Amino acid sequence: MVEERSNMSELGKSNKFLRDAAYNFITAGMDSTSVNLTWFLWHISTHLSVENKILEEIEANCPKRIDGEIVYFSGEELNKFVYVHAAMCETMRLYPTLPLNNKSSVELDVLPNSGRIGPKHEDAYINALHGKK
DSSP states (O other): OEEESTTHHHTTSSSSHHHHOOOOOOOOHHHHHHHHHHHHHHHHHOOOHHHHHHHHHHHHOOOOOOOOOOEEEOOHTTOHHHHHHHHHHHHHHOOOSEEEEEOOOOEEEOOSSEEEETOOOOOEGGGTTTTTT
8 A cells, every 4th residue: 555645635535526536537537437437426426325324344454544644555555445346337337338339440451350341331339238237
């Protein structure tokens, strides 16, 4: 775990800081990041049991800090957040970032499987249909 001592620790304690950080991810992130994070936060806010399980997991896996300094987690430490990961994966399964992905060729092309496609060939992959019953 890497610890950083700075004025950020005071900001990190406030709900305003957390709100602003989430807002920055949603508005400034790439489309996939902002869409996934928006759906994830919506699901958490509308499912109290999920929110409670996430809070319990955070409480169980975050070290107690008396001095209020910001703590940065390593990849290994983030692997402890199994429920958060599962909730994010379920959100992406239910609401794929790109529900429809169109591809078209400009000219004659050869695919990796040696298949040939002609000019102006269009193909659509519908992500929203995968993984749903």
